[in-house]
Amino acid sequence: MANITIEKTKYECAQLPKRWQREEVFRKTGITVGKVDLYYSRGVRNDGSLVPPIRQTASIFKQPVTVYRTQESKVKTDYKNGNQEKPKQLMWEKRLEGLLACDTDGYEFEAMELPKGIKSVGPNVNDATVIRSVATALHVSSHPVTGQTGTKSLLEKNPGVFLDPKQPLILGVNASDDDIRRQEERVALARRKLQEALKQ
């Protein structure tokens, strides 16, 4: 027969503000043994079902570096055969669908909006995925970020052939002189605001 003793409980409670948790801890030793201490803490949202994404690409792919065992056991890059960058997995962004960034208190950041000039491309790609795709390209890529080069219909009919994994999931964008002028204006405005803020 199992002798079950509940020693610790932690749960959200209707009387408490949203996401606050009540924790009951029994004292296990000492002259106050058996008494209960209550702790209240704001919990971090965690569905449990949200498993963080893991690398799914098989290791049969060429690796970005070639390992030479020298006397000092260091790793040397194989410059001779060109940049052997590991091929990007197509549509890797979909592995992050359903996940949301949050601050340290568990509050999710508000969704960002896709600028009107940007047209998403690809089968069943939603706005959040496209934004992730663009943001990653801007942060990580060493090439100009210009978008896909094919037509929308071609790209969605046969993405395995026509999608360029080095470009984000958007149709090609061309910056007009007008776009450049407006961006320059925005930068100038931001600089003025910063200058004023620094004066105070």
Place this chain on the structure above:
Amino acid sequence: MANITIEKTKYECAQLPKRWQREEVFRKTGITVGKVDLYYSRGVRNDGSLVPPIRQTASIFKQPVTVYRTQESKVKTDYKNGNQEKPKQLMWEKRLEGLLACDTDGYEFEAMELPKGIKSVGPNVNDATVIRSVATALHVSSHPVTGQTGTKSLLEKNPGVFLDPKQPLILGVNASDDDIRRQEERVALARRKLQEALKQ
């Protein structure tokens, strides 16, 4: 004007057992900054006047090894010219007079007694010095430890001539058959005791 803040104190305290020390350490950072941690430790006896002995022999003496600077900067022994052992300083034991061995808590070990058969030799040599001399010879010497070979009067009249620096400061000892038998008995007894102790 100096702003003096005492951050650390260490002192013996009347309420504490002899030689125990109380140490107060202020926490300097973190959310518990300013709080005090107390440490108690048994102090080590230290007269300050007891300066440990340092090597006093001049470097004009031949050295036990000859240094060759090889590529690996290692030291090679000069076997070719025989064992160039550095001459021992006569009466080096006297440099340790007044010093006592102690355990890690500072408690001095009890004095050892010189066996009755052992006769010390040398000018102004006390028992503690003789014991050190014998113990060092037994631990360090690669030769049989038999004591000095001259007579007591000769040795003390002109130690610079007659003292053998490779032998301890005792008159020659001869182990009789009786001595050997008694030592064998002691060893046998010690082994029996060990065997009994291991049984339990």
Place this chain on the structure above:
DNA sequence: CGGAGTGGATTC
């Protein structure tokens, strides 16, 4: 130095 966990004073 932080944090879990307890003693004990204080409040209800």
Place this chain on the structure above:
DNA sequence: GAATCCACTCCG
């Protein structure tokens, strides 16, 4: 007397 709260200890 129970509930609550805070200070403190002690260990990693």
